Amino acid sequence: MAVLSVTRSRRVGRGITRLFTLPGWERRVGLAGVLVVALLATAAPLLTAYDPTVLDLPHALQPPSLAHPFGTDPFGRDIFSRVLYGARIDLQIGLIGVAIPLVCGTAIGLVSGFYGGWIDGIIGRIIDVVVAFPFLVLVIAIVAMLGPGLVSFYIAVSLVSWVAYARIIRGEVLSARGREYVLAARMLGYSDARIMFRHLLPNVVPAVFVFAMSDIVLDILTGASLGFFGLGVQSPTPEWGVMIAEGRDFITTAWWMVAFPGLAIIVVGLFFSLVGDGLADVIRRIDAR
Amino acid sequence: MVMRYLGRRLLQIVPVLVGISLVVFLLVRLIPGDPARAMLGTRATPELIARLHSQFGLDKPIWVQYLDFLGSVLHGDFGISFFYQTSIGGLVLARIPLTVALLAYAALMSIILALPLALLAAFRRGGVLDQGIRLLFTGSLGLPAFWLGLLLALILGVNLGLFPVSGAGSGVLDGLWHLTLPAFTIALSITPIIGRSLRSSLIDVLRSDFVTTGRAAGLSRRTITLTYVLRNSLVPAVTVLSVNVGWLIGGTVIVEQVFALPGLGSLLVTSITTRDYTIIQAVTLILALFVVLVNLATDLVYVALDPRVVLR
Numbered sequence: 001m002a003v004l005s006v007t008r009s010r011r012v013g014r015g016i017t018r019l020f021t022l023p024g025w026e027r028r029v030g031l032a033g034v035l036v037v038a039l040l041a042t043a044a045p046l047l048t049a050y051d052p053t054v055l056d057l058p059h060a061l062q063p064p065s066l067a068h069p070f071g072t073d074p075f076g077r078d079i080f081s082r083v084l085y086g087a088r089i090d091l092q093i094g095l096i097g098v099a100i101p102l103v104c105g106t107a108i109g110l111v112s113g114f115y116g117g118w119i120d121g122i123i124g125r126i127i128d129v130v131v132a133f134p135f136l137v138l139v140i141a142i143v144a145m146l147g148p149g150l151v152s153f154y155i156a157v158s159l160v161s162w163v164a165y166a167r168i169i170r171g172e173v174l175s176a177r178g179r180e181y182v183l184a185a186r187m188l189g190y191s192d193a194r195i196m197f198r199h200l201l202p203n204v205v206p207a208v209f210v211f212a213m214s215d216i217v218l219d220i221l222t223g224a225s226l227g228f229f230g231l232g233v234q235s236p237t238p239e240w241g242v243m244i245a246e247g248r249d250f251i252t253t254a255w256w257m258v259a260f261p262g263l264a265i266i267v268v269g270l271f272f273s274l275v276g277d278g279l280a281d282v283i284r285r286i287d288a289r
Numbered sequence: 290m291v292m293r294y295l296g297r298r299l300l301q302i303v304p305v306l307v308g309i310s311l312v313v314f315l316l317v318r319l320i321p322g323d324p325a326r327a328m329l330g331t332r333a334t335p336e337l338i339a340r341l342h343s344q345f346g347l348d349k350p351i352w353v354q355y356l357d358f359l360g361s362v363l364h365g366d367f368g369i370s371f372f373y374q375t376s377i378g379g380l381v382l383a384r385i386p387l388t389v390a391l392l393a394y395a396a397l398m399s400i401i402l403a404l405p406l407a408l409l410a411a412f413r414r415g416g417v418l419d420q421g422i423r424l425l426f427t428g429s430l431g432l433p434a435f436w437l438g439l440l441l442a443l444i445l446g447v448n449l450g451l452f453p454v455s456g457a458g459s460g461v462l463d464g465l466w467h468l469t470l471p472a473f474t475i476a477l478s479i480t481p482i483i484g485r486s487l488r489s490s491l492i493d494v495l496r497s498d499f500v501t502t503g504r505a506a507g508l509s510r511r512t513i514t515l516t517y518v519l520r521n522s523l524v525p526a527v528t529v530l531s532v533n534v535g536w537l538i539g540g541t542v543i544v545e546q547v548f549a550l551p552g553l554g555s556l557l558v559t560s561i562t563t564r565d566y567t568i569i570q571a572v573t574l575i576l577a578l579f580v581v582l583v584n585l586a587t588d589l590v591y592v593a594l595d596p597r598v599v600l601r
Contacts, residue, residue, distance in 0.1 A: 026427075129308030133577045136539030137557065138312075141573045144561040145319035217431045225543055228435045229558055244436050251443050262436035269431010277427060 027278020033271030041087035050078035052085040052238045061254050071256035073246060079256060082238040083264050089239045090220050090268065093153070097219035098212050100158040105165025106208055110196050112166065113173025123166065130163045139222060140231065148231040153223060161215065165208055172204035206283050213276025217269040224265055240265050291592065298588060302581060309581070313574045314358045317566050328371065328564050344368065367571045372563035381553065381571045387457055387468075388552035389579075391475070391541050394468050396530050398476035399483050399537075404526060406480075407487035408518070411495055423488070426481040434478040434540050438547035441474055455549040471548045475540035482536060483529050490525030494518055524594050531587035534580055 020028055040047065050056075050068075056076030064071045070079035112123040130138075142156035176182060181203075185195045226232030227241030235242050240261040247257025320327050325341035341347070346354050361367065367377035410422040446454035458467035494500070495518065503513045530537075542554030549555070553572050560568040 125304055125308065128305050129312060131535075132305055132309055132580050133312070133573070134535035134538035134542075134580060136535075136542055137573055137576050140542065140557060140561070141316055141569050142319060144569050145316055145566065146321065214430070221431065221433055224433055225435060228433075228543075229546065229561075231561065241433070241435075244433070244439070248439060251439055252447055255443070258436065258439055262433055262440070265433050265436070266428070266431045270428045273427045273430045 022282055024278050024281050026274045027282065030271045030274030030276075030278060033267075034275060037087055037268055037271065038091060040084060041091055044081065044084040044088065048078065048081035048084055050081040052077060052082045053236045061250070063254075064256055070260040071254065073254070073257050074250065077236075079243075079260055082243055083240070083260050086238040086240045086243060086261060086264065087268070089233055089237065090223065090265070093150070093223035093239075094216040094220045094268075094272070096154055097157045097161075097223065098215050100154065101160075101162040101215075102165050102208060102212055104158065105162035105167075106169050106201075106205065108162065109166035109169025110173055110200065110204075113170040114177065114192065114196050114200065120170070123170075127163045127167055130160060131167075133160070135160060135218075136222060136225065140226070140229075143226060143231050148226075148234065150223075150233055153226055153232050157219060157222065161219075164211065164215065168207050168211055169204055172207055173200055176200055176203055206279070210276050210280045210283065213272050213279065216272045220265060220268060295589070298585060302585065305581060306578075309574065309577045310359055310362060311355070313570050313577070314355050316570055316573065320566065324566065328566055330564055362574065367567055370565050370568060372560075372565050377565075377568055377571050380568065381556070381575060384551060384553045384556050385575070387550060388541055388545070388554060390464070391468055391472055391545070391550065391552060392534075392537055394465070394472035395475035395479070395537060395540065398472050399479050400526055400530065402476055402480045403484040403487055404522065407484050407491055408514070408522065410484075410488045411491035412514075414492060414495075422484075426484045426488075429477075429481045432478050432481070434474055434543045435547050437478055438471070438474040438544050441470055442548065446470060457550050468550075471544045471550060474544050474547070475537065478540055479533060479536055482533055486529045486532070487522070487525060490529070491518075491522055494521050494525065497521070524591060527587055527590055527594065531583055534583045538576055538579070 019031060054077070056072070059068070059072050059076040060074050062068055062072045062076075068078050068080060070083060072078055073082075108123060112120045138160050139153070139156045142159060143152045146152035146155060177200075181199060182195060185199045190199075223232055224239070224241030224244070227239045228245045230245065233239035233242055235246060243261040244258050247254065247261075251258050317324050323338070325338045325345070325347065326333050328341065329337055346357050349357070365378045367381070369375065370377050370380060373380055406422050406425075410419040413419045442454040445451045452470040453467050454470065456467060458464045499517055499521075500513060503517060538554075541552065542557060544550070545552040545554035546558050553576065557569060557572040560566075560572070
């Protein structure tokens with residue numbers, strides 16, 4: 001058992017280094033970019049002298065300058081530090097908003113694909129119904145009922161986007177169910193849970209990670225849209241969508257209030273999309289082998 | 290044959306429709322506490338709460354409430370809006386044309402934007418042009434529609450004065466003119482999604498036997514593209530649009546808000562502040578039905594576009 005866990009942790013370690021060493025620039029650039037953004041978000045207090053929420057009215061609405069690289073808002077708050085601190089919130093939106101549906105959807109998809117029958121029938125019908133709703137509309141409707149805020153957003157996203165993961169995993173399990181390694185595990189008399197989580201899961205989960213990367217982008221966009229509508233994070237907390245909403249009325253006079261938070265969303269989206277594309281490429285190459 | 294196919298397809302939709310109605314019905318159950326009190330907010334008095342309870346049947350068992358809900362939905366009766374003081378059915382109905390027009394306009398524009406790029410990338414697969422186009426698509430996946438809308442309104446609307454930046458206008462031409470910038474915003478934000486899927490479907494089209502045959506027969510690349518590839522890329526284009534109709538609707542909800550357009554999306558968002566939960570239910574229901582309808586229509590369009598499609 002000890003030997004097994006050592007080889008496993010070694011394998012995980014090798015997997016993570018491989019993410020950087022395998023050929024393909026997209027994945028490497030994307031990963032490096034994501035790491036840099038995460039680092040900037042963590043080190044925000046070291047990188048800027050300004051508190052993102054403290055008012056400084058004498059310096060209101062200043063255009064970008066050396067002192068305020070991204071300018072200031074009508075309250076004199078430094079946009080650069082608000083964008084930096086905003087990365088904390090928006091990265092959190094992307095990660096939590098994906099982690100919950102990923103885990104739930106994967107588990108449901110595994111069970112559905114593995115057992116088939118009436119369980120699969122019911123889960124399949126539920127998936128059909130949820131995917132019929134436009135994603136943003138259902139998320140907004142649920143948040144409207146629960147009341148604005150991040151917690152409502154996470155609940156809404158979890159209720160809606162697990163189906164995407166369940167669908168992918170279910171499809172993968174259906175095609176893997178008849179493979180030799182699954183049959184071998186069955187003949188060895190392993191329990192269903194062991195076959196599902198120790199044998200099937202590692203083989204079907206990569207596809208989900210590729211989707212998760214684009215889902216992170218989608219979640220950040222959705223979270224920011226809700227912030228923009230006043231349904232997500234509430235002002236004065238720096239969140240990129242909220243910041244764009246705050247800049248809306250000043251767009252003709254202070255374009256920097258709107259421009260920079262939007263660019264931040266685009267850049268983070270690009271990095272995660274690159275990681276996703278690169279991972280898809282790796283999986284394609286492994287499958288082709 | 291077509292009628293039998295249509296019949297079977299309609300039967301398949303029934304459980305989905307029931308599911309949709311159930312989800313929409315259960316939505317209001319998510320309201321923490323008493324929905325009547327939440328709906329009334331500061332206007333809540335014991336009499337009003339009691340009136341709402343009986344109006345929504347909140348004192349009956351839940352399955353009776355669902356059947357009542359289903360009954361009134363089937364009659365198109367969503368009750369009276371507290372805020373607007375008119376029938377919700379009429380309110381929602383009046384907003385549908387604008388949203389559908391915006392959706393169609395945006396869908397058309399996104400195909401006009403995405404198809405040439407995807408074709409170029411597919412033709413030059415692996416080349417510099419393909420890499421560039423793919424990077425352009427990847428780079429714009431995270432483009433927030435509300436941000437894009439604000440900037441386009443600023444640059445093309447306010448600074449250059451080319452397009453109106455708010456309102457729906459009056460009459461057909463003026464209306465289209467008012468919808469141009471919003472539709473362009475939606476189209477730009479959905480182009481990367483549509484373009485990426487189109488590129489990979491077009492690569493399959495270019496690998497088809499008819500392209501090889503055409504080349505072998507000595508047809509010019511131009512003839513093959515214009516007469517064969519383009520026609521055959523219509524099916525993937527329709528598929529990609531139909532699969533992504535949910536995203537298009539999401540874009541509409543955002544853009545209607547940015548450009549102050551009186552459609553279903555802005556009704557949905559403003560109803561949150563006015564606590565018109567029934568309107569939220571009605572709009573959610575209508576938009577989900579729209580997705581189901583579009584998917585059904587797509588299946589039928591295949592038959593028209595591609596005679597090889599076999600009905601089963």
